[in-house]
Amino acid sequence: MKTRDVFSWSIFPVTVAVVLLGGVWAIDAGHAPSLVAGIGTFVSVALVVTLERILPYRKEWNQSQGDQRADLLYLPSYFGINALVQPVVAAGIVLGGAWLSNALGMGLWPSEWPLLAQFLLACIVVEFFDYWPHRWLHEVPFLWRFHAIHHNPKRLYWLNATRAHFGEVVFRGIFNAVPLALAGASAEVLALVGLANSLLGLFQHANINFKMGPLTWIFSVGEMHRWHHSLKISEANHNYGSNFLFWDVVFGTRFRDAEKSGPEQLGIEDDTIPASWRAQLWVPFKGHKND
C-alpha cells in the first residue's frame, strides 16, 4: 500500500479517536467542558482546512464558485442562532424533565455511567431527534424551501457545514435540545456532543479524499454525505444522519453505490436560488412552483 493510501485510510479514524477520546479524557481529568469543546472545535477546523489542501477530493472545489461570500455570512448566524435558541429551549425542557423525574421517582439520565458510555448514549439519542427533522426538511415541500439553500451548492467543502437558513437552524435546534435537556444530561456530556457535532459536521462536508471502508455503516461523513447532496433525488433522499448512520440503517434510508466514488453532480433540480446571502433569506417565503 502506498503512503498516500495509508494516509487517506487513516486520517478519519485517527482524527476521530484523537479529538473525541482526547475530549473525553480532558473532561474526565477535570478541565472545563466549554473550554475543551471550544479548543477541540478550533483544532478540528484547522485540521480539516489543512487536509482539504493536502488531499482534496476535487481540486476545483477549493475555489469559490460565487458561494463563498454567502457561506462566510452563514457561519456567525449559525452559531449565533444556536447560542440563542438552545439555552431558551433547554431551560424550559429542563424544568419539564425535573418534573418528569420527580413524577417517576427516578432520574432519567444514567449519570453514574462512565463518561464515554454516557457520550455514546447521547450520540444515539441526539441522532434520533435530528434524523426525523432532517428527513421532514426533505419530504415536506414547505420545509424543503428552507433546506434547499443547504443543498444548492455544486461543490462541498468545510463551510457547507454551517450553510443553513436561520429557519432550519431554529427548527433543528429545538429538536436537538429536547432529548438531552429532558433527560437531564450533564454539561460534560453536552460539551462532548457539541464537540462531536463540530468535528463530524466538518468531516461530513470536507473536500478531503479520505477512505472509510466499513465505517460507511457508522458515520454520515465524506462519501456518504456526498450522496446526500447528489443532484439525483433517488440518491439524495438518503443518508439523513447528521453524524452517524444508525437511524438510516434502522429506517432503511442508507445509500451507497460501491461502483462509484460519489454522485456525478451535486446541487438541486430547477435551481433558482440567488447567490447573495441576503436574497437567500427571503427564498422560503416566496411562492414556489413545486408546491
Ligand SMILES: [Zn+2]
Ligand atoms: Zn439534507
Ligand SMILES: [Zn+2]
Ligand atoms: Zn450537507
